[in-house]
Amino acid sequence: MIRPVIRSSLLSLILLSFPVLESVGEIPLKINHQGVVKVNGEPFSGTGEFRFALIDSESGDELWTNDGSSSASLGFPNLGVVIPVVSGLYSVNLGDASLTHMTAIPAEIFDGSNLLLRIWFSDQVNGVQRLFPDHVLSSAPYSFLSLRAMVAGQAEEATHATESDHADTAGDADTLDGYDSSDFLSQGPGNVDMLTGDFVVAVSESVQTGDVVSFVEGFSEIRSGYAPAGVGPIVWISIPDNSVQVELATLNENQFLVAYKDPVDGDFGKVLVATVAGDTISFGSPETFFPYAVRDVAIAKLSDTHLVVACRIGGDLRGIVRAGEMSESGIDFGRSVQLNVNPIGAIALTPISADRCIVAFPGIGTTTVATARVADVSGTSLSLGPEAFFHPEKIALVRLAALSTDRVLVAFQELLSGDGLAAIAEVVGNTLVFGPKTFYSQDPVFTVDCVPLGSNSFALAFAYGSAVRGDFRVIRVGHVVGDSIRYSEEFPYRTTATDYPIRIGALSPNAVALAEDYPSSLMGSWTVG
Structure with missing residues (x-):
């Protein structure tokens, strides 16, 4: 041949992408996140409803949620983001305010904080369930005028002790290469x-x-x-x-x-x-x-x-x-x-x-x-x-x-x-x-x-x-x-x-x-x- x-x-295009911090040197930021969801051990296909939060890993404080609400009352944000899922695969820009029930992510939350990304999922049959574990987003100080490109460094899979047996696989933008994205x-x-x-x-x-x-x-x-x-x-x-x-x-x-x-x-x-x-x-x-x-x-x-x-x-x-x-x-x-x-x-x-x-x-x-x-x-x-x-x-x-x-x-x-x-x-x-x-x-x-x-x-x-x-x-x-x-x-x-x-x-x-x-x-x- x-x-x-x-x-x-x-x-x-192969529909797999590593999460990155996306910026042109100004706030707000977007985090391109991708994962795989399974229901009852099988890759889910259909319309999924996702909720997201960024958590301070040391204090446990909730710094951002997708809809701007607190997860304290319900145990998760009030409103979910509807995302198509094909053969288990989904992708979303966190912080993309053009999406329904998605609020912008202020860049300040990345200053000096080690963040966790927390995810909840609903197949719209079994209810909203949290996906474990939370995903680490490691950060380092950087200038608003010179935000750094990040490379995926971690992805984890977990099976939940629930009847629907959800599993989530997602890569996290957790490693900093130390150079401006234009110099990558x-x-x-x-x-x-x-x-x-x-x-x-x-x-x-x-x-x-x-x-x-x-x-x-x-x-x-x-x-x-x-x-x-x-x-x-x-x-x-x-x-x-x-x-x-x-x-x-x-x-x-x-x-x-x-x-x-x-x-x-x-x-x-x-x-x-x-x-x-x-x-x-x-x-x-x-x-x-x-x-x-x-x-x-x-x-x-x-x-x-x-x-x-x-x-x-x-x-x-x-x-x-x-x-x-x-x-x-x-x-x-x-x-x-x-x-x-x-x-x-x-x-x-x-x-x-x-x-x-x-x-x-x-x-x-x-x-x-x-x-x-x-x-x-x-x-x-x-x-x-x-x-x-x-x-x-x-x-x-x-x-x-x-x-x-x-x-x-x-x-x-x-x-x-x-x-x-x-x-x-x-x-x-x-x-x-x-x-x-x-x-x-x-x-x-x-x-x-x-x-x-x-x-x-x-x-x-x-x-x-x-x-x-x-x-x-x-x-x-x-x-x-x-x-x-x-x-x-x-x-x-x-x-x-x-x-x-x-x-x-x-x-x-x-x-x-x-x-x-x-x-x-x-x-x-x-x-x-």
């Missing part, structure tokens, strides 16, 4: 342009004008596409060399880099520059970065003039990495640098500055340890820092997300157990120091991808195996606290079994795109704040 890759678009991605190198290659969409998918594309591997042919004028399906253009095993990196607004294995020319490793002009894509002359059979290519753009490319050598599966310097005359590559003396698994690369990237890889065969290294680039010269071992056992897959110039997320899947783990690596000099590993899944997973959201936050997408968790795929948001990671609850987005890879990337400072190589071509976007 051919998988085109799209640069960025809001395609079919710009604090580190993990900005939107570096994520182009992560968006997958089918030939029939509708896209917005200007959502340009690139390549991904197919059985015998790779194609690229672009969005023609207006909104419509991808238009295909054949690309050179009948390539397979393609990886991408955005170069600038109109160009992207393509690294690939060329089966027509001895499986050599090659790189070219693709240029978008209007509704056409032109391809520069391929440059060979490794004149022998390669496997599992990877590429990272460091700057407008420099790149790093890596691959495994087809015969002995040793890994090599090279720096390249781009000019109008082409790409000049420096010497190949060997990553490890032993065979390794598929390589992951992520840039962290204009002259530095991180490379990580699994050990295979008799080599068990998983390794990461710092790669420094000067012109076409590349030097590797010492090996930093981040897991003593074999892993099946590793992904990287640069949170800043000195902090990188490493997410991986353990080979034998299938467990999903992640750790934060601090860049110290020319080496990496890993913090404690945390489980993003203690059940077997078979694919994972990650994307930075800011200097202290990221999103993970992964899939469970059929034997354990019923073949569903989920997203979790992680927030870095010191050298450890705190995760949100899981947000499932697919409940059918697939063996296809997941890709996740950022569309904007407050949204991620989610995609997978799947016959029915799922592509969605998900607001994360």
